[in-house]
Amino acid sequence: MLRLENISSFIHTSLSNHLSETSVLLLEMTIIALAAITLFALLGLILVLMERKVSAWIQIRLGPNRVGPKGIFQTAADTLKLVLKEGFVPDGADKFLYKLAPFVVMIIAMILLAPIAFAKNFAIWDLNIGVFFITAISSVSVIGILMAGWASNNQYSLLGAMRSGAQIISYEISAGMAILSIVVLTGSLQISDIVASQSNGWWLFKGHIPALIAFVIYIIAVTAETNRAPFDMAEAESELTGGFHTEYAGMRFALFFLAEYINIFIVCAIGATLFLGGWMPFHIGNWEAFNHIMDYIPSSIWFLSKTFFLIFVIMWFRWTFPRLRIDQLLQLEWKYLLPISLFNLLLITLIAIKGWHF
Amino acid sequence: MGTEELIQSIQSMFPDASINMGNNFPELVIEKDSLLSVLNQLKSEPTLAFDYLFCETCVDWKSHLTMVYHLDSTRFRHNLVIKTNLDAQAPEIESACHLYRTAELHEREIFDLFGVKFLNHPHLRRILLTDDWKGHPLRKDYDDPINMIKL
Amino acid sequence: MFEQVSTSENGELVINVGPQHPATHGVLHLLITLNGETVTKLEPNLGYIHRSIEKMCESLSYRQFIYTTSRMDYLSSHINNHACALTVESALQIEIPERAEYIRVIMSELTRMASHQLWWGAMAMDLGALSPFFYAFRERESINDIMEETCGARLTMNYFVPGGVMYDLHPNFVAKVKEFIVFFKSKIDEYDELLTGNIIFQNRMKNIGIISKEDAISYGCTGPTARGSGVSCDIRKIYPYSIYQKLDFDEVIEHGCDSFSRYQVRMKEMRQSLKIIEQLIDNIPKGEFQAKTKAVLKLPKGEFYTRVETARGELGVYIVSEGGTSPYRIKFRSPGFSNLSALEHMVKGHKIGDLVAIMGTLDLVIPDIDR
């Protein structure tokens, strides 16, 4: 059985046999960087295609199906075209910040890939404050958006960036609360610990209704945090034409575009890790035979299928709901989500202290 | 109120003006200086209550321009057309936009296409054509050899 | 994006919405002043699609000028053509065969439904919901198919001619319309399910873009825009033309004065249109579809005015004739032009997102405004 952890340990042992420790570390870091970049590009391509197919099927049409078999090369063609397009800096823009912004957004998205456990014993960096790391770093991406909006010298961009700032900072709180509730249940910030604590059942099921509420709040909050419809205030195509990336073209726009999808992947991966057991297979009580079959499916498949399910849910939101207005968006956060998640955290803490969870 | 009665009551209100029945609506021809007072009376008189200006336009008769106001009453559902003649060289008339807000855009359009100057209009500017456009295209003497290809 | 104007004197942001902007449904240009996200001033700038139709019609004959009006309010092209044909017919006192009248009314109501469907989809798109657009177009396509079979085109049909209609109905027409009625009745409930009841949608619509009854009349609003404010202004009811007198339908009036009322009016109007078609479709009388008219039409000297109810409101056709073969002056009183003038009144004090929503509920068709 080909498992990802075997591959990584094979690479590590074979390198260690021939090279010194420092050079192994350097080589491995290079490999990881390359792998991360490849994953970044590959995930972007897949997710964009998935989005287009999902939207097409919801909208009773076929979606891309002519470029390559079943249209699978569609996003590859798009990316290639975007890379080859003329890239220019608009007149009056702050050249340095304008060029820097997409890289800030992209690099942050890539850094966030680090603590995610893609499979059993397979994470780039399983640091002991993994969840905290993610919440901390993901809020930095708003700086990239603000930078882009400011540097573009365009009112639409500026409005979009300001909206995005207000929105991401507000929704960080609820997302943090939702994450915190699982941390309270687990008692650890390390991703591998959180996953391990779900070996006898996912937190979504083990944590009673409060965990379910936390999950719903988490999904809503991260939809807002990644600027997805119905919370796509930063882009708001029908209001602000393109929002913060109105003035971006070609390659730089592609980076924003890809980073958006990578961010969705990351938040959904975290959601899957926290609430749906990460790479843990689905087990039902004492059904040994069933559990064995479930165990046979590689852990990476479990992780990815859970993540992609959550991504699908977020896409489903996008293609169903109208967009909120900016003040309603903040109202939703401060009047509904925040009080509920605070109260919910209290409940969860009670459950954790009393040990009421399964 | 029937059309006959309407004509009579309006005639009694404005004995100087001439009113007769047109193809569709009764037509009241007035002097341009009395426009605002006539509109005001028609709007405020409770038995008439012409509160809805549904069309305002202008016709170029070469010798003069005619402003045409189509009025409707949303309460009684009777209509009236008011006409007043303007001088072709320097057409000027009081703006009706303080009585009927809809007149604001209509008058800008008439200014644009006919060159009628509306006094006391809040912002009388060209609306459909560019600001540097020469002439008023719906005038009969308008000619544009560059843009207009005659069939 | 047209040109960048930075800030006004007191530090408010001035931005140009349009002429190329997805929310303006065409080439309307709005100069808006923003205080934060709140619109403090709005100034429409028209004419980006002013095609001088009125001047052009002065050199076209009374048979020819009708086709240009299809391009004015292209979403209710049949109704525009109807207005022109009615003007010419009433001036020449042409008696139209009853069959033609029935066909005209059915076509007009189908057009009204198609227009409202497109409005529904486009408005949902303005609000950020993209799927309704596709569902709306599915129904619209079936109307287009019916139109294409009988009238020979999908959008700008030029089917109504002075004296009747251009061709007789296609043999499949009645069956297809009946099929459509059944189909659409099931789908219109989906519209409500998807959007009307949606909490986000309701919050975006209720108490937004308020215009009182008095203001609506003063601004000359017509159609669903005015009827959402409680003004009775359906020309089909108050000045009936064609065979609307004989039909049983309600004038939809809502008293909420806000965006949601305007939305409701249009949704209910679609059902009323269905009702009208249901009454007519089985009773289309046999006979001629076109009255005999002279080859060259000459209107008598005088002035003629016709008012009809398009999907957007009251369309007036004002023809001044000098007795020739073409009009001396023609004026189209377009519903959108007056409705647009009320936009500033509605939008002031609302957010920029509401501006988009309110424009959606006004259902502006820019070529209709600019002519």
Added chain:
Amino acid sequence: MDVKITPPSEPFPGTVHPTDGGGVLVSSLDEVINWARSNSLWPLVFGTSCCAIEMMSTAAAKYDFSRFGFEVARATPRQADVIIIAGTIVNKMAPVLKRLFDQMPDPKYVIAMGACATSGGPFFYNTYSVVKGADHIIPVDVYVAGCPPRPEALLHALITLQEKIKSGLTRDQIRGEMKAHGN
């Protein structure tokens, strides 16, 4: 005009050379680039009048130009590849259209959809404000006749444009080519 219609699942362009050890090498970079460009034409949301409705119909479920990858309609010219001029261009709009075209990054393409954009169409004679054909303002690649053209006609125009991009010829070259073939 007849264009060659590429089958739904077209093979990857360029010349693929198998190498030792099971790898492949792709050459003919131009072909690959043109393939990418032709299959990823993002239109600008730009409709002025009636043709815009038919453009929307083309985007809608029944005709669905997303099958070709055209559905990513961008509201901002910076990210668009092709302007479909759907409707009349009047004198007041002309500078705006020029500006939009200038704001688009290269390579950019233009389709003149319908009679108005092609030549002024119904508003050619006796109008004082209509531009008689969008190609007086910006260069046009493909013209579609019709008032408005059916959605299929627009799809045909887009396929024609794809073929043009794949051929790698410029506007003038392709016109000369067509004259040479007597088409």
Added chain:
Amino acid sequence: MITFLKQYFKDIYQAISSLLKGMKLTGYYFTHHKEIITQQYPDNKSTLVLPERFRGEVVMLHDENNEHACTGCSACELACPNGTIKIINKFEVNAEGKKKKAIDAFVYHLELCTMCNLCIVACPTDAIKMAQTFEHSVFDRSLLTKQLNKPNSKLREGVE
């Protein structure tokens, strides 16, 4: 306080149920691919049938002897609202030595045509009709100006 809380949770419940209703509908369409109505245009070209009344372009009918019914009366030219049709006449000398009017070129500007059908209605001899072709995309707009009468075509006998 109790009523406030009740209202608060009722609001939340109603909001969520209204959202779920919409998601149910879109979810239904996502899973039911039979609802897809897309016609795949270039692939369905062979089966695509347009209604016979569809107006794609004006064509002149020619029979197998390369004869048409156009007398060159220019009724269509007069009926056309925007000068799409130009008829250039010539005088032919027929067998009996009489001069007879005939068309030299029936010039049709497809790029101007609005398919309004007025020319077809005006034609007294039914020489022209509307064709259902719609694939009018060209790279050069001069190609849209067409001559409708085929080279060396003649007026059919007996058509006046």
